[in-house]
Amino acid sequence: MEDSKMIIWLTETILSSSDDSDVSSWGEICSEKYESSEEDDESDKLFFPLMQYLLRLRRKRVDDYLHIIDSWSDTEFKKRLRISRKTAMRLIADLEKSGFIASHKFGLKPLEPKLCFYIFLSFIANTEPLTPMATRFDISISSTFRVIRRVVAWILTKLNDAIKWPQDYNEIKTICETFHVKTGISNMLGVIDCTHIRIEKPKNARQYCNPRGYFSVILQATVDANMRFTNIFCGEPGSSNCSRVLRKSPLYNTASQNRNALFPDNTFLVGHSGYPALPWLVPPFRENKRLTLQQREFNSLHSATRKISDKAFQLLKRRFQRIKLFTVYRNIAFITDTIVAACILHNYCLNENDYLEEQE
Incomplete structure (x- = not known):
């Protein structure tokens, strides 16, 4: 008995x-x-x-489960994990060399880089809770979260290489020419805009409640003509407006002190009417009955141009659906780091010609 x-x-x-x-x-x-x-x-x-x-x-x-992932076709792999197998293998190879994944064992299974990266992709590709994810990989919830934080920390080390402001004269010229071909506006170096990332109710709820009535943190980004992020600033509470977020960002401080360092040869950004008119930032003309025909035409071009940033944010959230909504998580620092990591991977995928089916 x-x-x-x-x-x-x-x-x-x-x-x-x-x-x-x-x-x-x-x-x-x-x-x-x-x-x-x-x-x-x-x-x-x-x-x-x-x-x-x-x-x-x-x-x-x-x-x-690792064998199951490996058995997926390339199409299914990309559909489920939101990046191509080729891109994933390159990133896994880099992760193996990084030292961010400890070599000792947690429980039964050594958390090898391949396993860790698949766990991270499963996390950022959708909004499901950690429990079913941990069950699939057969590790604890705490180990799953620890893996995610380590991979995020590793991706953040790629920030300066993946998201960088154009400095080379030829690069600046190419960006301006591409914008001119697409929009008809000359000397434009990028589009600046903000998007709200929905979060669960935090401790200081009032500060994070945005005008639309939900809780969020703000991602500010400048985008080039190919929807790559050239600068990001993330983590401001949802109650802030775009102008306030801009003035808190390092981009604003640098441009105010030395415009030519970021905007040589009278180049500039365009932004919506919520942004102030600055020597290096051009909002549309205020709509009124006194606008000239040329000013109205400029506003029309301006509006069409700003759709590039909208598409970039939409692509970011379609590829990495965790960015649409952070359920359960209330640690603002972790949320911010994860959003930045997603932006880095967004650029990495574009550089690798790793497009979603919608883009193709």
């Missing part, structure tokens, strides 16, 4: 446990339970082989 109870307890404990940190103690617990019984040594032949079998079964579940 005691043997039967022990078998039931052991099976339920190992197969239903979601915390890998408990795995290493299962053997000790079994030993303690067994020593407290009066059974003879013959029970060893039953309990410990069973425990080893169940532990191997858990390891197999992880391996099986």
